Amino acid sequence: MGQSTKKSGPFQFFQFGLIGVGNAAVDIGTLNLLLLLFHTEDGQLLLLYNTISYCLAIANSYFWNANVTFKRTSKGSKYQRIAFIIQGLISLLISNGVFIGLNTLMEYIGVPNWIRYNIAKGFAMFLSFLASFFMVKYAVFKDFGKNNDS
Numbered sequence: 059m060g061q062s063t064k065k066s067g068p069f070q071f072f073q074f075g076l077i078g079v080g081n082a083a084v085d086i087g088t089l090n091l092l093l094l095l096f097h098t099e100d101g102q103l104l105l106l107y108n109t110i111s112y113c114l115a116i117a118n119s120y121f122w123n124a125n126v127t128f129k130r131t132s133k134g135s136k137y138q139r140i141a142f143i144i145q146g147l148i149s150l151l152i153s154n155g156v157f158i159g160l161n162t163l164m165e166y167i168g169v170p171n172w173i174r175y176n177i178a179k180g181f182a183m184f185l186s187f188l189a190s191f192f193m194v195k196y197a198v199f200k201d202f203g204k205n206n207d208s
Contacts, residue, residue, distance in 0.1 A: 061168040071191065073127040077119060078187050085115035086179050093175060101158060104175070108157045108182070109150065116146045119190070126198035138198055145193035149186040 088111035098104060099201055124134065157178045164174035 081115040153186040
């Protein structure tokens with residue numbers, strides 16, 4: 059078994075995390091740009107903005123993780139693409155739930171909107187990042203063995 063045969067554990071999590079920093083920049087940058095251009099207090103629009111920003115980040119995530127972090131097990135198969143979309147949708151639900159829930163809680167206690175949007179987004183990104191890592195590692199780009207090339 060050569061060094062390229064297996065890459066896992068802390069190093070893989072570190073790579074995923076570095077890519078996650080780029081994804082976070084796309085995610086929070088897009089959200090803040092939308093809020094700057096089309097400011098709103100409406101919960102449905104906030105949900106839409108969060109969804110748009112998250113979807114851009116998840117597309118960025120797929121590109122980089124398939125080509126870097128999970129390159130050895132990424133085959134671009136139909137299964138992997140569908141599994142990635144499913145994990146993305148689950149992570150989006152986590153992100154939206156945390157974002158809207160925490161934003162609502164902080165609004166109730168009087169935290170100014172720009173601060174609460176970004177705090178809620180930060181928590182949403184962190185929790186969806188953790189969920190995404192484990193789903194991507196153990197379901198999407200799972201190493202099914204050398205003999206399974208589909």
